[in-house]
Amino acid sequence: MRSVPPARRGDRAFRLLAAGSAGTVLLLMAGLFVALGAGAWPAVRRFGVGFVVSNTWNPVTERFGALSSIYGTLVSTLLALLIAVPLSVIIALFLVELAHPTVARVVGGAIELLAAVPSIIFGMWGLFVFAPYMADHVQPALSKTLGFLPLFTGPPLGIGMLSAGVILALMILPFVTAVMRDVFRMVPAVVKEAAYGMGSTTWEVTRGVTVRYGAAGMIGAVFLGLGRAVGETMAVTFVIGNDHAVSASLFAAGNSIASTLANEFTEAAEPLYRSCLVYLGLVLLVLTVAIQAAAQLWLRRILRRMGRSG
Amino acid sequence: MTEAAPERPKLSVRGLDFYYGEHQALFDNTIDIAPAKVTAVIGPSGCGKSTHIRVFNRIFELYRDQRATGQVLLDGQDILAPAFDLIELRRRVGMIFQKPTPFPMSVFENLAYGIRLHYRPTRSELHGRVEAALKAAALWDEVKDQMQRPGTALSGGQQQRLCIARAIAVEPDVLLMDEPTSAIDPVATARIEDLVVSLKERYTIVIVTHNMQQAARISDFTAFFYQGRIIELGTTEQVFTAPRERRTEDYITGRFG
Numbered sequence: 001m002r003s004v005p006p007a008r009r010g011d012r013a014f015r016l017l018a019a020g021s022a023g024t025v026l027l028l029m030a031g032l033f034v035a036l037g038a039g040a041w042p043a044v045r046r047f048g049v050g051f052v053v054s055n056t057w058n059p060v061t062e063r064f065g066a067l068s069s070i071y072g073t074l075v076s077t078l079l080a081l082l083i084a085v086p087l088s089v090i091i092a093l094f095l096v097e098l099a100h101p102t103v104a105r106v107v108g109g110a111i112e113l114l115a116a117v118p119s120i121i122f123g124m125w126g127l128f129v130f131a132p133y134m135a136d137h138v139q140p141a142l143s144k145t146l147g148f149l150p151l152f153t154g155p156p157l158g159i160g161m162l163s164a165g166v167i168l169a170l171m172i173l174p175f176v177t178a179v180m181r182d183v184f185r186m187v188p189a190v191v192k193e194a195a196y197g198m199g200s201t202t203w204e205v206t207r208g209v210t211v212r213y214g215a216a217g218m219i220g221a222v223f224l225g226l227g228r229a230v231g232e233t234m235a236v237t238f239v240i241g242n243d244h245a246v247s248a249s250l251f252a253a254g255n256s257i258a259s260t261l262a263n264e265f266t267e268a269a270e271p272l273y274r275s276c277l278v279y280l281g282l283v284l285l286v287l288t289v290a291i292q293a294a295a296q297l298w299l300r301r302i303l304r305r306m307g308r309s310g
Numbered sequence: 311m312t313e314a315a316p317e318r319p320k321l322s323v324r325g326l327d328f329y330y331g332e333h334q335a336l337f338d339n340t341i342d343i344a345p346a347k348v349t350a351v352i353g354p355s356g357c358g359k360s361t362h363i364r365v366f367n368r369i370f371e372l373y374r375d376q377r378a379t380g381q382v383l384l385d386g387q388d389i390l391a392p393a394f395d396l397i398e399l400r401r402r403v404g405m406i407f408q409k410p411t412p413f414p415m416s417v418f419e420n421l422a423y424g425i426r427l428h429y430r431p432t433r434s435e436l437h438g439r440v441e442a443a444l445k446a447a448a449l450w451d452e453v454k455d456q457m458q459r460p461g462t463a464l465s466g467g468q469q470q471r472l473c474i475a476r477a478i479a480v481e482p483d484v485l486l487m488d489e490p491t492s493a494i495d496p497v498a499t500a501r502i503e504d505l506v507v508s509l510k511e512r513y514t515i516v517i518v519t520h521n522m523q524q525a526a527r528i529s530d531f532t533a534f535f536y537q538g539r540i541i542e543l544g545t546t547e548q549v550f551t552a553p554r555e556r557r558t559e560d561y562i563t564g565r566f567g
Contacts, residue, residue: 100374194411194473197369198424198480199400208423212414 036285039278042271051279057244059267064276066283068244072161072254073287076236077229079165079250084173085222091173092180093206108181115174123238126167131158131239134166139251154249157241162250164240168232172225179224183217184210223295230288233258257284318386320345320484320514321366326380328361328370328538335361337538339380343484343531348506348515350525350546353535354561359518362535363486366516367403368396384484401428404477406487410469410494412461417453420461420472424480439479447475448505467498471505478513485509487517491524503528522562526550534558 054065135158241253319342328336444450
């Protein structure tokens with residue numbers, strides 16, 4: 001064997017270490033899929049792909065279907081995005097375009113603090129403060145005004161899909177807002193000046209230039225919020241009601257993949273029951289990975305269309 | 311100090327002072343800008359040339375701490391008066407920046423943007439105006455087949471001509487150019503210089519430049535700024551061949567700056 005000078009040996013060691021560390025990421029990712037796949041295998045063999053479209057969930061008869069969990073995950077996430085995204089855009093535009101610098105700093109700091117609030121706090125607040133308020137005030141009002149829609153029918157319990165969506169919205173709001181703010185900040189001042197110089201109003205510059213300039217980043221922010229909302233567990237488990245039910249009404253209790261997992265692992269004594277929960281976890285993993293992949297493809301496409309290298 | 315223009319000046323600046331917060335950047339600027347001519351604004355970095363022309367479309371007002379006092383008359387009306395319509399001012403006084411500033415949209419939409427802000431064109435009017443402006447900016451032949459491409463995909467020189475086309479598409483009176491060729495290669499610069507000369511028939515052009523050859527080549531009048539004051543304004547020939555002020559001579563002969 002050739003003798004290697006110690007300095008080069010150090011280089012080589014570092015190189016190996018770095019490559020190994022980076023490889024861990026790939027291994028971890030693959031390992032997650034393999035472990036979940038193996039754990040879920042009995043359930044997959046028993047129920048097949050029908051698992052994701054079946055709405056039965058009966059541990060006693062050992063009939064399991066994930067539809068309500070998947071449905072609840074998608075609906076609560078969609079609700080959260082519908083509420084949080086427009087709000088985030090407006091807040092971020094306010095911070096960047098309109099607010100006095102001092103105000104922007106204070107509000108911006110508060111948003112970052114909000115992002116640091118643990119989700120259990122949102123869950124407790126949601127259960128003890130927000131849900132009763134929904135039951136007493138918001139839901140009766142919605143029933144009265146929009147009750148002709150199936151979305152807003154049923155008893156105003158407070159706890160349910162709507163509350164979960166709102167709580168999720170509050171939780172992802174700071175993340176989405178912070179990214180949107182950074183996106184809008186990146187619009188070059190001189191391009192904005194050029195737009196103002198054409199005789200645009202603030203609104204016209206914002207709509208025509210700032211928002212377009214930030215389009216790719218804004219979509220990135222939305223997907224970030226989506227990714228967080230899909231997997232969020234604690235707060236949702238507190239307020240969603242935890243019922244394996246698919247209901248048209250947003251007032252009704254439901255569940256999400258994450259809340260089902262959090263609630264039922266301790267009770268899952270039967271191997272098939274447990275395997276079904278792992279299967280559910282696998283579905284969640286596939287869902288989040290698919291969202292991420294879609295986000296990245298989308299971002300790349302937008303960046304190319306905007307004529308920048310991405 | 312100022313030379314009486316033969317016609318009524320397009321812009322008359324009287325006693326203009328400018329402040330960045332507490333810091334005063336312009337001192338008692340008084341100058342007349344002749345219509346349908348190219349006026350070059352020269353001077354060392356930080357002398358206030360850009361600051362001065364940024365008053366003409368009140369773009370400085372975007373920044374809270376910037377403030378101008380004095381009078382700037384556009385066709386006899388004081389644009390610094392609060393009653394002056396800011397949107398209309400910016401239609402009448404277009405601005406080209408140091409770096410090209412295409413908007414994040416197609417070539418066509420870059421042009422249509424300003425037209426739609428100020429007019430309500432029919433489809434065919436819009437297309438006609440876009441084409442006319444691109445032709446006036448000597449860009450039509452290069453982009454007529456790529457109107458849907460992003461404006462940002464053009465070359466730097468093309469982007470700058472796109473910005474000039476965008477500015478003239480709204481039929482301004484005055485074009486302000488803030489070192490428009492400083493980020494552009496020499497060939498593209500020559501094309502823009504030709505363009506500036508061809509545009510002066512219809513527009514009053516004020517161009518800030520640090521390139522004295524450029525000022526000599528394309529301008530009719532030259533104003534020399536130094537430390538926030540207008541030291542000298544004259545025909546370009548006079549300023550470059552027989553400057554009246556010692557500091558002008560020192561600057562154009564390269565003794566400082």
